[in-house]
Amino acid sequence: xxxxxxxxxxxxxxxxxxxxxxxxxxxxxxxxxxxxxxxxxxxxxxxxxxxxxxxxxxxxxxxxxxxxxxxxxxxxxxxxxxxxxxxxxxxxxxxxxxxxxxxxxxxxxxxxxxxxxxxxxxxxxxxxxxxxxxxxxxxx
Amino acid sequence: xxxxxxxxxxxxxxxxxxxxxxxxxxxxxxxxxxxxxxxxxxxxxxxxxxxxxxxxxxxxxxxxxxxxxxxxxxxxxxxxxxxxxxxxxxxxxxxxxxxxxxxxxxxxxxxxxxxxxxxxxxxxxxxxxxxxxxxxxxxx
Amino acid sequence: xxxxxxxxxxxxxxxxxxxxxxxxxxxxxxxxxxxxxxxxxxxxxxxxxxxxxxxxxxxxxxxxxxxxxxxxxxxxxxxxxxxxxxxxxxxxxxxxxxxxxxxxxxxxxxxxxxxxxxxxxxxxxxxxxxxxxxxxxxxx
Amino acid sequence: xxxxxxxxxxxxxxxxxxxxxxxxxxxxxxxxxxxxxxxxxxxxxxxxxxxxxxxxxxxxxxxxxxxxxxxxxxxxxxxxxxxxxxxxxxxxxxxxxxxxxxxxxxxxxxxxxxxxxxxxxxxxxxxxxxxxxxxxxxxx
Numbered sequence: 130x131x132x133x134x135x136x137x138x139x140x141x142x143x144x145x146x147x148x149x150x151x152x153x154x155x156x157x158x159x160x161x162x163x164x165x166x167x168x169x170x171x172x173x174x175x176x177x178x179x180x181x182x183x184x185x186x187x188x189x190x191x192x193x194x195x196x197x198x199x200x201x202x203x204x205x206x207x208x209x210x211x212x213x214x215x216x217x218x219x220x221x222x223x224x225x226x227x228x229x230x231x232x233x234x235x236x237x238x239x240x241x242x243x244x245x246x247x248x249x250x251x252x253x254x255x256x257x258x259x260x261x262x263x264x265x266x267x268x269x
Numbered sequence: 270x271x272x273x274x275x276x277x278x279x280x281x282x283x284x285x286x287x288x289x290x291x292x293x294x295x296x297x298x299x300x301x302x303x304x305x306x307x308x309x310x311x312x313x314x315x316x317x318x319x320x321x322x323x324x325x326x327x328x329x330x331x332x333x334x335x336x337x338x339x340x341x342x343x344x345x346x347x348x349x350x351x352x353x354x355x356x357x358x359x360x361x362x363x364x365x366x367x368x369x370x371x372x373x374x375x376x377x378x379x380x381x382x383x384x385x386x387x388x389x390x391x392x393x394x395x396x397x398x399x400x401x402x403x404x405x406x407x408x409x
Numbered sequence: 410x411x412x413x414x415x416x417x418x419x420x421x422x423x424x425x426x427x428x429x430x431x432x433x434x435x436x437x438x439x440x441x442x443x444x445x446x447x448x449x450x451x452x453x454x455x456x457x458x459x460x461x462x463x464x465x466x467x468x469x470x471x472x473x474x475x476x477x478x479x480x481x482x483x484x485x486x487x488x489x490x491x492x493x494x495x496x497x498x499x500x501x502x503x504x505x506x507x508x509x510x511x512x513x514x515x516x517x518x519x520x521x522x523x524x525x526x527x528x529x530x531x532x533x534x535x536x537x538x539x540x541x542x543x544x545x546x547x548x549x
Numbered sequence: 550x551x552x553x554x555x556x557x558x559x560x561x562x563x564x565x566x567x568x569x570x571x572x573x574x575x576x577x578x579x580x581x582x583x584x585x586x587x588x589x590x591x592x593x594x595x596x597x598x599x600x601x602x603x604x605x606x607x608x609x610x611x612x613x614x615x616x617x618x619x620x621x622x623x624x625x626x627x628x629x630x631x632x633x634x635x636x637x638x639x640x641x642x643x644x645x646x647x648x649x650x651x652x653x654x655x656x657x658x659x660x661x662x663x664x665x666x667x668x669x670x671x672x673x674x675x676x677x678x679x680x681x682x683x684x685x686x687x688x689x
Binding site: 426427429452453455456457462463464465467468471489490491492493494495496497498 | 566567569592593595596597602603604605607608611629630631632633634635636637638
């Protein structure tokens with residue numbers, strides 16, 4: 130299977146369909162069945178002690194799988210998360226962005242499954258892992 | 270086991286330790302090993318089409334389990350989520366707050382497990398379910 | 410929605426389609442969107458120390474959700490588990506059967522979601538919790 | 550961190566402590582923080598249609614993480630699974646063993662987290678993915 134969208138097209142899609150959050154994320158790299166994304170950590174993502182909040186890590190993993198799926202099936206706003214599981218393993222390094230390495234393990238007709246490892250930028254010990262299942266709407 | 274904190278004490282803790290998010294949530298009811306919380310849905314929680322975002326639902330479930338644990342063990346800011354699993358089952362009803370019904374299934378010395386059902390206010394069909402494991406720091 | 414199968418019909422289905430495992434499980438109670446099942450614990454389910462193995466608990470939760478779904482949609486051998494999450498919370502009581510209380514939270518056209526609490530027979534503290542997503546094949 | 554046990558030592562541990570299941574599994578490869586294991590598929594693991602059962606896949610993932618942890622901390626029978634999440638993505642290839650590729654993402658003082666990809670032997674499309682959290686008993 131081949132990529133149907135470029136980084137620039139994904140970026141434009143994110144800006145038009147998710148204007149509220151598009152500034153928080155940067156697409157760093159894109160390939161067939163995989164994507165690397167950055168959470169541009171700012172005050173809004175932090176918890177006391179300078180750690181990045183769980184919901185922010187969830188959001189990063191979720192958008193990574195979403196865009197990895199879109200890149201393969203084309204811009205369809207209606208794919209929705211149906212199941213997710215996350216393990217939080219280490220406190221993120223203070224003052225660093227988070228990097229999500231996402232790989233699609235399955236891209237079926239109705240379900241897609243992606244796995245994500247989240248790192249503090251520049252550190253190779255995973256902060257969190259996530260797996261996400263997306264339901265893909267039927268072609269119309 | 271008995272409650273060690275009241276709704277007012279939990280509210281004060283949330284305001285002092287999590288000022289960024291405390292306004293988003295309301296504690297509706299509290300009992301031994303259970304809590305009911307409301308996400309006061311506003312623009313920041315919404316996705317296109319008026320649906321509440323996945324990260325917002327994660328945040329609601331997470332804070333519910335956290336406060337249910339704190340109410341039983343007393344105010345300890347250091348309990349952290351270690352594992353979580355969520356299933357998203359229905360689109361939330363547009364224009365409604367979300368209600369989380371949380372129950373602690375285990376409150377051990379080092380781990381606590383809570384389960385959460387999330388509903389659109391006034392609707393009895395669950396929007397999402399979540400289970401969360403918290404690691405409880407050793408008493409010092 | 411109404412039940413399309415009785416306990417006896419589910420039992421017959423289990424015996425004909427899953428003869429290898431049907432003797433391990435007893436359907437204790439059945440209702441709309443819920444089922445109660447028993448794992449008839451024997452030597453094969455045990456681990457050293459007399460505890461019931463994780464795979465046996467998984468099997469109990471899985472069959473409970475499967476039969477709860479079948480009871481609502483009719484005998485369709487092709488429903489398959491797509492996602493599952495389990496938390497193991499307490500050591501089962503030695504020498505007791507396990508009881509699964511299962512409730513369907515969603516029964517959609519393509520996906521069903523069930524949650525399960527597992528208890529040692531006669532004990533009200535949950536041994537484990539599980540959530541399972543089943544994919545339902547299209548009607549043919 | 551270095552390996553504290555060899556493949557032969559793990560095998561001997563499995564045979565002495567888990568005699569009921571030790572014949573089902575083969576340790577194929579072992580390294581720091583990782584293990585590859587084989588489920589020697591036989592009649593008992595199969596479901597109608599020749600597919601490997603969900604509980605068998607759970608068992609394979611569970612034992613892989615368990616042995617990967619033991620290899621790093623030494624033979625301690627008391628590590629227990631606390632949380633697990635599995636996604637089932639493809640029907641296993643009929644008549645083939647299953648291979649689990651397991652990696653430990655975290656090996657802390659009280660919790661270890663492993664992720665597992667399961668393949669049909671000789672096929673590179675994952676049948677399932679799993680993540681497992683183990684609780685490690687305090688040293689005595």
